[in-house]
Amino acid sequence: MNLGILFGGKSYEHEISIVSAITLKDVFKNNLYFVFCDKDKEFYLIENHNMKASYFSSFEYKKSKKLTIKNGGFFIQGMFSKKIPVDVYINLIHGNDGEDGKIASLFEFFDIKFIGAKIEASVLSYSKILTKYLAKMVGVKTLDYQVLKRGDEINLNFPVILKPAELGSSIGISVVKEQSKLAYSLDNSFEYSKNLLVEPFIDGVKEYNLAGFRLKDEIKFSFIEEPNKKEILDFEQKYLNFSGNSKIKKADITQELEQKIQEEFKKIYNFGFDGAIIRCDFFVIDNEVYLNEINANPGSLAYYLFDDFENLVYELAKNLPNTNNIKINYDYLHLISSNK
Structure with missing residues (x-):
């Protein structure tokens, strides 16, 4: 079976998607087919030996074979259109395009088999606001929240955390502990989204990440990670200091808490995520589990949390x-025609 990875896309997380794809090239022993979607929504077939950061930052990728998408897969453009011999694609586009349902729609429209969240699950998990509704529907607790738009009357109990509602990778988030810092933080967060999710900021809250997917009738869980963080798990800690598995910390928790987190994951996953590898990030407060967010296309597919x-x-x-x-x-x- 041949696997292909679709990565890139037009989003704030474009470069993170490239890093994820480069990482998976080294994780898989078997060769993969890499299809890159650039900012202009053009598709390119990237040879394995060209899967390195400089190939994209220098725009050398434009020398690669250009592809078009048609029923059944991607095809090399030219006089004789040749299909890329991929059986199943992995949607590895992070953020906008990849996690908001656009790629799922494209793949489903063209009858292309893929690993990733389908349309409905993508839409619900991409928006942090809709994720709150999803959690409520399936009986998973979340923190109290407010939704802010520009120009709204603001009445907040500090400290709070501001999150762009349609963005991942901890981009644009701010912790605001006093009124005097609010205006700057709002401007920063509104740069990324027209809607902001506002939650109480709880200093020192325990965070745990769990990835998984359904294989036949069983959900395969990763181990539970307790991420290293300072005050919050921001973009810099997630990506700029990444140096492989050395920073991955398996959570030292009781079996009871592990089972609680797994049960909450199941409730989320069972609401339409079949066929996807997702990661759910949780808070634990007074031994109660709260959903923080759903990552429908986690960085590097969260491979580092799984064995084999x-x-x-x-x-x-x-x-x-x-x-x-x-x-x-x-x-x-035919019936209409025959009755005329």
């Missing part, structure tokens, strides 16, 4: 949910 990741991905690719194959036979039109 490559084999698990291939098993998932072989056991993706079946799509509804609608037959078009024109019986109704």
